Amino acid sequence: MATPPMAPPSMEGTPPPMAVQPPGTDMTGICFKDQLWLNSYPLDRNLVFDYFAISPFYDWTCNNEQLRQRSIHPLDPSHLSKMTGTEYSLNEVMEPHLFVFRKQKRDSPEKVTPMLTYYVLDGTIYQAPQLCNVFAARIGRALYYISKAFTTAASKLEKIGYVDSENEAAAFESKVTKETIDFKEVKRVDHILQSLQRKLPPAPPPPPFPEGYVPAPTAEAENGPETQQAGEPQQPQMDPIIDQGPAKRMKF
Known part of the structure; x- marks a missing residue:
């Protein structure tokens, strides 16, 4: 980014150069960084205002500039509180990464109206929206x-x-x-x-029961003729496979 015009020497009667845009307008779309200045000077609370003064965000008509011309530190609150008009104050400091400036209008030592806020983040200056x-x-x-x-x-x-x-x-x-x-x-x-x-022909009849197999008695057989005595012995039921003797059993 092109470096804006540097501030002139602190000499009375020498008008400051005009800023790129009138101060106080919406300049949130731009930022400023001067790597040559950062390589030459440390960025701390004593020199950060000098760095801010070379940016297009700086208002050359502020009270801080009048103190600079009088060889007084531009952030000295004892002198700023006795003046009226536009001024900058350093509100928050996290050296060397973050510095927050507030532009305000002073009407009296007690009455101050905030206007805009700027911050320097790792050497880059922004206007806060x-x-x-x-x-x-x-x-x-x-x-x-x-x-x-x-x-x-x-x-x-x-x-x-x-x-x-x-x-x-x-x-x-x-x-x-x-x-x-x-x-x-x-x-x-x-x-x-x-x-x-x-x-197809009709289905063949079922095969006959094996020899010696006695079917299980049905309900009609249980309700058989009364001539059969209750104590008459009946033939035990035989399994057609087991009761045929060991000779006819399958061998495994």
């Missing part, structure tokens, strides 16, 4: 993203509704087609089974 501008920028950005979110959501909902209507129509058509196909298949399967039943 006003609180109303910060709120306006944040609200504008929030409204932009909210509007964008609603637009995106509306476009996606339109696509979802369009796809759902298509899916419903396709599902209805497929359902009707499927029901018709299933009804025809049922008739076709019944016809095939009936034709096979007519062509």
Whole structure:
């Protein structure tokens, strides 16, 4: 960045050079840094005002400049409190990284009206934005993203509704087609089974029970004739496999 004009020697009657922009205007879009000055002098609370004075943010008509011309430290509060007009004060210091200047208008030793704030961060000077501008920028950005979110959501909902209507129509058509196909298949399967039943011979009778197997008594057998005595011995039930003897058992 081009270095702004340097302050002239402290001589009475010598007008200071004009700043790039009138002091007090919105200059939040620019910053200032002079690497040559930083390489030559340390950045501390005693010399930081001299560094700030060579920036375009400095107002040459301030009370601090009058003290500089009188070889008085420009931040001396004992002298500034006795003057009226525009002045700069050093509010916060975190050497060597952060220095905060406040531009204010002094009407009396007790009455001071803040105007603007500047800060020097790692050798770069910025103008701090006003609180109303910060709120306006944040609200504008929030409204932009909210509007964008609603637009995106509306476009996606339109696509979802369009796809759902298509899916419903396709599902209805497929359902009707499927029901018709299933009804025809049922008739076709019944016809095939009936034709096979007519062509095939009747099922053979079940094979007879093995020799010596006695079927389990049924309910009719339990309610048999009264001529059978209750104490008459009955033949025990035999397993057709186990009771045929060891010779007919399977060997593993």
